[in-house]
Amino acid sequence: MKRLSSTMAIALACATCYAQDLESGGLDLQLTPTMPENVRITSSNSAEYNGETGLVRYLGGVQVYTDTGLQIFANQALVDTKKKLVLLNGDVSIYQNAVLHRGDKATYNYGTEELDTSGMRTSLDPILLDSDNFSSKTVNGKRVFIGKNAGLTTHDREKPNFWIKAKEIEVYPEEEVIFRNLKLYAGETPVFWLPYLAQPMDSQLGYHFTPGVRSNWGAFLLNRYGIMLGGDENPDSGRKENQWLLSEWQFDIRAKRGLAAGVDFTDTRLDHNPNLGWLQLYYANDSDPSISRTGLTRTPISNDRYKVEYKDRYQWQNTPGIDHIVDANFTYLSDQYYLEDFEPRKYTLNPQPDNILAYQRRSDTMQLGAFTRIQLNDFYQADQRLPELYLDHAKRPVFGSSILHEGSSSVGYYREDTGDLSEYRIRTEAELTDTTPERQSELSRILEKKNFGRLHTYQELSRPIEVTDGFTVTPRAGAGYSYYWDQGENNNTHSSPHGYLGLDAAMKFTKRFDSVKSDRWGLDELLHVIHPYANISVLATNELEDDGTKIDRLTPTERPRPFDVARYSAIDDYQNWSIVRLGTRNQLLTKRDNKSHTWLTLDSYIDAFLNDPEFNRDFSNLYNDLRWNPVPWGSLSVDTQFPINSEGFTELTTGLLFWPHENIELELGHSYLNNHPIIADSNLVHGRLFFRVNQKWSLGTYHQWQLDDNTLERQEYSFYRNFQSWTAGLGFFQRDNRIKKEYGALLNISLNALPSLNLPFSIEAQ
Structure with missing residues (x-):
């Protein structure tokens, strides 16, 4: 028995013991082992070599390195140089790329480069595998890991709280895991079974x-x-x-x-x-x-x-x-x-x-x-286009000049069908004896044939003019034509030329506040930008009659109508109008991450009507649109409109997102509408709360109230339990539509470390 230093062991270890014939005399002498090219072993203590048995023993801090990238760490190692085996014992850890094996013992054949990890636990981050017999092979350049009578978990504890066990598990890293005869265990209790599952990543x-x-x-x-x-x-x-x-x-x-x-x-x-x-x-x-x-x-x-x-x-x-x-x-x-x-x-x-x-x-x-x-x-009910051809030009310079052109043209044949169900209900109502003559006339008009052919074109020229620094004026002029044929029951025709004049004027004033700084409110200097603006829009056209067939028409809304004719999609509702919009946009800008950040925006404006196309108004409401985004953990939006005389209506829409604490997420909203000429009054409030009670428990709620009639329209409650490696969620909801209440409950279970590699109990309150 020879005792080798660890330094010598590095040079001689894991070698193939051989008998060398000396040319002079032909003596067969037993020599120290020579160095193989594919393995290197070191240890913190000296190694013992037995020339008769060909065994090399390493004690303490053993490290094995191979040319395939395999690294093995153990307390002890015994190298059989005749069988080309390395037997490892005590706190064995084996690393190869992203794969980790851990256990008490393992065997490595450096002749065939095969690794026996029976009884070891294998980790392919974040997957942990435990098997009676674990092996790996290379298929088309890709490593495949196979475990017999194996278990899979992502809970890296001595006693995981869940296992997915199977007779055989094949792991294709970053691709999929294949289970045969799968059982899902919660602790030691089986809760689910499948004969076969191929679960991609x-x-x-x-x-x-x-x-x-x-x-x-x-x-x-x-x-x-x-x-x-x-x-x-x-x-x-x-x-x-x-x-x-x-x-x-x-x-x-x-x-x-x-x-x-x-x-x-x-x-x-x-x-x-x-x-x-x-x-x-x-x-x-x-x-x-x-x-x-x-x-x-x-x-x-x-x-x-x-x-x-x-x-x-x-x-x-x-x-x-x-x-x-x-x-x-x-x-x-x-x-x-x-x-x-x-x-x-x-x-x-x-x-x-x-x-x-x-x-x-x-x-x-x-x-x-x-x-x-x-x-x-x-x-x-749906409209049909059988078919429609169109040509749209984006705004662009005319022959390289400063005059800009944009326009659109279309031609098609259009039809609107009421729908069998609606038509049945309307005819049933029309046959009732107590239906008034006015209602009878309205129902007959709804049931009339709705079809026509239409040719439409609109072209517009504009030219931005910078009057002085910060003051820009853009005059606009447009013209168009719409022609209708085969319209309605009597196949009527209608010709409608359009003429448009507009003027946009805008100014810009700025003031810088370099000394304004606040980490709490996300301020690093402040720039105040004021944009006063005015828009004038005048459209003259030959309007379609109210009882005429209209497909591309206006729908009720509480927001102001667009009056940019080039982008006005309600072609069949072109109406004579003369509108002046006056407004001011205020912006507060600050620096954030070496970029400009819009901290606050307030847009205030009002429309004055010389010719109101809808409600015969002199003035619109006063509109105020506020957006405040001071910090990542809070934002506020407020849209308001208030009448300046007795003819208007009131709207207030507010949305608040707020994280008052790292464990609390809060969302509040309010929508109030009163005295609109078409849309029903509403006073709607909603609130959403998510609260992390601790590392294990969280809860969430959502409520929506209609305060006009004191109805809780929707309520949701959800509870979450974090089991370290997986999370369970249980949710309940109820909806009240004032005729019937709807309710439901949903369950969700997912793996935290690898949500794509589980049996996901997907939850969606549809």
Whole structure:
């Protein structure tokens, strides 16, 4: 037995013991081991070498390095130079790239470069693996880790509070994890089982489910499984590469509505635009379609409920700077209640989806296109364009001069259908004997044929003139023409020329306050900018009659109308007007992160009418729009309008976001409307609170009150429990629409360290 110094051990360790034939005499002598090229071992103590057995023993602070990047740390190591094995014992840690193995013992074969980590726990940050037999292999240049009778967790504790266990787990780092015969344990208790699960690292892929209860669904469980399709197969690994088509397969169970299934296909090459690139199919065999969220009586509908939705964009360039775009946007529904019943969030935002096929040729200065809008769903009111051609010019200099031109032109055939359901209700009302003659006349006008052809063009010239430093005047002049034919029941025609004159004047005054500094309010110097401005707009036109067919028309609003004719989209509601707007915009600017930051803005203005196109007013309300963003943890917006005489109405809309403490997030809002000539009065208040009680518990609330009739329209309560490695959330809500109350409860469980690699119990109060 020879005792080697640690320095000598570095030069001689992990060697292959060999017998060397000396050329002079042919003696077979046992020599010290020679250095292999792929392994190096060091230790804090001296090493012992036995020439007869070929064993090298290391005691204390053992470190093993290989040319593959593998690093091993242990208390003891025994090197068998004949079998080319390194046996490691005591607090063994093995590092290779982002992978960490930890345990009491391990074996490394430096001849085959194989590592036996049976009984060790493996970490692929933030994943922890525990298996009876853990191995790894390289497939097409990528490392794959395989565990037999293995468990997976992200809770890095001696006794994790959850495990996902399976007969076999395959981990493809940064790609996916495959489980066979999976069981989910909360502590030591099994709570879920699946025969097979391939869970990609992408949160959209793999298995997701949403449990809960709603008043119009009963108890429900929504299941979704996402996989990627398309791409090319790699001949070496047999796996698909460059996959671009996301498919999400759905199977839903609702206690009151029965079973439903569907699939969503999404083109991930259009990830930058989440509103394009998908085909969605969904079918529900509704066991009780008469159930309503609103409590209103429904017309009878079929038990077969379905949706087909297709949105896609094809874009190409033949010439640099010129894009050609084809858009398709179609939604076909089984009935008028489908969105309300199965997609309430989409129903709130867009209850009557469009059906459009469009082409456009777009450059920096011009857009030429054609589109058609058709009515696939005949149960709601919609306009059709069969088709419409248009040409829009952006504002640009005329022949390089200081005069700017912008304009738009269109021609098309238009039709508006009331919708079968609305038409049925209107005809039913018209047949009632107690309907007044005035109402009968109005109902007849609603049911009249609404169609026409229209040619429209409008062109405008403007020229900014800097009168002096800080004072700019921009005169505008525009002209246009609209021609209608085949209009209404009698196929009328209408000719309407348009003439426009406008003037924009603006001034600018500034004052700097260098001494203003406040870390608390986010101030580092202050610049006050005052913009007094005046706009004059005069439009002369041959107006359509009030009973004429109008498709592009005004809708009720409490905000002031735009009077920039070039951007006025309500073509059929062109009216004679003469309007003067006077206002002042105040801005307070400060420095933040070496950039200018708008600390506060207040825009105050009023309109004076020489010819009011809507309500025969002399003056509008006095408008004040305030935006205050002093610090990242607080912001305020206030929009007000008050009448200056007895003819106006009052509006006050306030929004406050505030973080008074690092554990408290607060949102408050108030919307008040009184005495509007069209829109109903409202006095609406809402509040949202999120409070982190401690590191384990959080709670959130949301309330919405209509103070006009003292109705609590919506209330939500949510509770969150942080279990270090995963978070559980439970939410409740109730909605009161004054006819029927709707309620629901939802559950959410997600892994904190790796939310995409769990069985996400997705929560969304739809």
